Amino acid sequence: MxxxxxxxxxxxxxxxxxxxxxxxxxxxxxxxxxxxxxxxxxxxxxxxxxxxxxxxxxxxxxxxxxxxxxxxxxxxxxxxxxxxxxxxxxxxxxxxxxxxxxxxxxxxxxxxxxxxxxxxxxxxxxxxxxxxxxxxxxxxxxxxxxxxxxxxxxxxxxxxxxxxxxxxxxxxxxxxxxxxxxxxxxxxxxxxxxxxxxxxxxxxxxxxxxGKRNDREKVKQIKKILTSEPSVRGAYDVFLNDYGPNKLIGSVHLELPDTMTVEELDALTRKLQTKVHKETGVTLTGVGVYSYNTGNNEAAKIRNDILHIVKAHEWALQMHGFFVDFEEKTIRFDVVLSFDIMPEEALEILNKDLSAAYPEFSVHIAPDLDI
Known part of the structure; x- marks a missing residue:
């Protein structure tokens, strides 16, 4: 076709x-x-x-x-x-x-x-x-x-x-x-x-x-398709590579429950890749995953607190992919940064803020581009 x-x-x-x-x-x-x-x-x-x-x-x-x-x-x-x-x-x-x-x-x-x-x-x-x-x-x-x-x-x-x-x-x-x-x-x-x-x-x-900024409407359409699946809580980091008119190859990160098995993940990603290509013509060659904590109210509370700290900075546009590992005492998440600040400077500020708020945890922050 x-x-x-x-x-x-x-x-x-x-x-x-x-x-x-x-x-x-x-x-x-x-x-x-x-x-x-x-x-x-x-x-x-x-x-x-x-x-x-x-x-x-x-x-x-x-x-x-x-x-x-x-x-x-x-x-x-x-x-x-x-x-x-x-x-x-x-x-x-x-x-x-x-x-x-x-x-x-x-x-x-x-x-x-x-x-x-x-x-x-x-x-x-x-x-x-x-x-x-x-x-x-x-x-x-x-x-x-x-x-x-x-x-x-x-x-x-x-x-x-x-x-x-x-x-x-x-x-x-x-x-x-x-x-x-x-x-x-x-x-x-x-x-x-x-x-x-x-x-x-x-x-x-x-x-x-x-390389231009992603087509907002196209990205919105792709995210809508991906999040139509009940198990997908969010779709982030949609990146589209243009290899000629009507030939887009992309990647995305899906936020999924930490209870999902690899077998379930494999079936889900294949289904979504087919659906996105059929409805938009975009080929998703890479589907990464973020896991989110299920059945843990403490993780939800920590997430809300950290979101408040992060969003206090105007250059921090979005936070996603949040997960707390209570056994390893680690917190990891991604932050979408505006072009008004260098990633190194932003990470230094955020690490300082979060180290003060959660000294018992090791915080790992991945900076994302506003694409």
Missing amino acids: IETEIENRSKVIVRTSIVGIVTNVILSAFKAAVGFVTGSIAVTLDAVNNLSDALSSVITIVGAKLSNKLPNKKHPLGYGRMEYLSAMVVAVIVLYAGGTSAVESVKKIIHPEEANYSTASLVIIASAVVVKLVLGKFVKRQGERVNSGALIASGADALFDAILSLSVLASALIFITTGISLEAYVGIVISIFIIKSGIEMLKDTLDDIL
């Missing part, structure tokens, strides 16, 4: 990208012709922008194809992240197009040349605005449908292009009616938008490659 969804996703990306390539090549050809005939730098730069969009779509197809390569010994988790690398290449191309456009526009400001617009050229520019609006909405919708960052970025870029083409049309009409030439300055505006779009695309792609 999952393989079929991946295959369908790839087909949607390829088909949508082909539509973008054909449309942008046609628009680029017409605009380049108009720019050449009229001598308009703004129209010519708009044509270059369309051509870079077509090239971006080609790279998107290549990235989608490479990301679907089957796992092997060298890359056992597959090639899903190739799609992020292809998106980075697209961002660099967009930045290059924006930089080139800016240079050419500045040259035209220094050495201005008057454009000569015809009715046909105005019709072509106006038509390009409509085509880009339709294309942008279509590509962005398809990207959201299959969770493709490259398609979503391309769709948003096409919508920006429509606005830029509209500004080119406006500058042409102003020149015809007033004789004032603004097209070189419009070229600068176009360049700024292109560069801004490239920077945003590059930033988003780098975030994907470096």
